[in-house]
Amino acid sequence: MTVAANAVTLPLGGYRPKHFLLSVVDRVATITLNRPERKNPLTFDSYAELVDLFRAAAKDDSVKAFVVTGAGGNFSSGGDVHEIIGPLVERDMPGLLAFTRMTGELVKAMRACPQPIVAAIDGVCAGAGAIMAMASDLRLGTARTKIAFLFNRVGLAGCDMGACAMLPRIVGQGRAAELLYLGRTLPGEEALAWGFLNRLVEPDAVLAAAQDLAREIAGGPTFAHAMTKRMLEMEWAMSVEAAVEAEAVAQAVCMQTKDFARAYQAFAAKRQPVFGGD
Incomplete structure (x- = not known):
């Protein structure tokens, strides 16, 4: 796994990541993917830094729940085409395997993190962004949410970052197969009906609703x-x-x-x- 140069050593409330925003209020840590001009794609560095953060959370008693969201009306468009996909074409098999294992570490870290994670999803939620939403414990969306597991669109299998294990648990085997074989968009209302989303909220209220839900969880045992x-x-x-x-x-x-x-x-x-x- 690639480790961020500024791996988390401080309590989360005092940590300032380089590749996303982090705030801690009322025992709830909010992670905001913050490249809105590109619909908040992930990079090698942001993957590694997110892994470090969720691993550190296991040792931080001051944070009781997480919210994950994206800036500018979108959750995340997934792996950055130019900063990730392009370089991968030039890698050999050991290098490719190192990358796929590194991305999988993010899901492992999110699931091993003891604090419940609430995803606030508006707009585009695609590829690795959809995986981050899937790896969260609860998901709030909007009518304009667009979820897509796009891996087949770039010539890859749907079995990415644990999707074939986790997605059927959330929406069922047949529905997961449809999403992973076709790479089609799952709109907000259908995602709610399928059980991928826990509820729909107005776009300007989805983050606040997720933070309220996280605070309610944080107030529990x-x-x-x-x-x-x-x-x-x-x-x-x-x-x-x-x-x-x-x-x-x-x-x-x-x-x-x-x-x-x-x-x-x-x-x-x-x-x-x-x-x-x-």
Whole structure:
């Protein structure tokens, strides 16, 4: 994996990335892909820096949830044609494999990150941008959202960055096959009907709605949310019997947290619990 030169060493609230915008407010970190004149494409450097950020998030207790969005009315057009696709044509097989493994590290980092990730998707959401949306935990979109897994359009397979594993889990096998074989655009309303989007919001409100949702998550039991995310990931590879047992262990661990006791005490006192994340 290529590591960004300015790998994250500070708490996320004090970190200033070079290749996207980052703000932390009310325990929610908002990542904004910020090349609006090109519809926010990804580059070698932005891939690496995003990986570093999500890896660092596992050690940052001050951030409880993420929002990922794009500037200028689009989410992301995917890998930059000139800065990524062009150079790849000149690489040998080891170099190509190094690149595809590096892009896959972004999905791995997003899924391993304990904080839930909410994607705020407006406009174009294509290629690796669609993969970032897919790798998020929740997705809010607009009627003008255009999601497209475009890999076949450039002569590549649809099996990119985990799409063949994750997309069928979200929309179903047949629908995933349609999107990956055809590379067609999935508009916002259809994406909602298919279950790719959790809800539709007006374009000028989608980021605020995603941040509100992230703040609601951030106000919950942080350790338990991380456990839920981990089990959602693990249980796809388990039998039902193994999953039930794994959840028994996971829930017993959560019952040892102070948040579990806080919730009981608040219930007994007829008030809302205030979770501390421990």
